[in-house]
Amino acid sequence: PNSGRFGPADFESAVVEAVADAAPDADLDALRASFNLIRAATVLTQQLESQIHRPAGWTMAGFRVMFCVWVAGELEPRDIARLSGLSRAAVSSVLNTLERDGLVERTRESSDRRLVTVRLTDIGADGVIGAYARQNEVEQDVLSPLKHDELGRLADDLQRLIAR
Numbered sequence: 001p002n003s004g005r006f007g008p009a010d011f012e013s014a015v016v017e018a019v020a021d022a023a024p025d026a027d028l029d030a031l032r033a034s035f036n037l038i039r040a041a042t043v044l045t046q047q048l049e050s051q052i053h054r055p056a057g058w059t060m061a062g063f064r065v066m067f068c069v070w071v072a073g074e075l076e077p078r079d080i081a082r083l084s085g086l087s088r089a090a091v092s093s094v095l096n097t098l099e100r101d102g103l104v105e106r107t108r109e110s111s112d113r114r115l116v117t118v119r120l121t122d123i124g125a126d127g128v129i130g131a132y133a134r135q136n137e138v139e140q141d142v143l144s145p146l147k148h149d150e151l152g153r154l155a156d157d158l159q160r161l162i163a164r
Contacts, residue, residue, distance in 0.1 A: 012036065044142050052134050056127060057101065061086055063131060065094045066103060066120060070128045074119040103127060 006014060015035060019026050049060045058066070064084040069075050075083070081091045095118060098104040103124035106116045120128065143151055 008039075044139070047138050047142060048135055051138055052131050056131050058098070058103070058127075059094070061090060061094050062098055062103075063128070063135075065091060065098065065118075066124055066128045067132065069104065069118055069120050070125060074117050076115065076117060080118060098124065 012032065012035065016028050016032060019031055020028060045060055048063075053060050053063045056063075061084075064086065065080055068080050068083045072079070072083075077091050077095060078088060080086070080095075081088045084091070086094070095104060095106065099106060102121055104118050104120055106118050108115065109117050146154060
């Protein structure tokens with residue numbers, strides 16, 4: 001293995017070469033697509049977390065939870081988990097923190113004490129709206145190498161993957 005420094009494209013080439021040698025039947029296009037999808041998501045997540053969400057006092061997971069509730073108006077935790085892509089345990093932990101910080105409130109609105117509804121407080125709603133405005137600036141910057149039509153196709157292709 002090459003222990004020198006790699007640029008992003010050089011490392012991808014090295015990954016493809018290593019996998020092709022070790023697993024000759026591997027689908028190298030699937031490898032490249034998944035490898036780069038994960039890398040791109042990581043870059044975007046790290047930028048959003050460091051530039052927007054940590055300074056606002058929450059995690060990316062916290063923002064995802066609040067964003068889902070903001071869009072839906074109110075949700076049960078299981079629906080937040082489904083829509084945000086977080087586990088139910090992660091949602092429960094995030095909700096504890098967000099509730100402690102006055103950003104969400106949980107209420108029991110039925111005779112079944114296990115059923116809880118989550119809604120944003122006014123502070124939480126204002127926070128999500130302000131954070132998303134800044135987040136969209138970062139999204140635009142990270143995705144700026146793509147032309148408008150390419151961006152639309154990427155969004156459509158990713159939606160097809162998610163729907164599967």
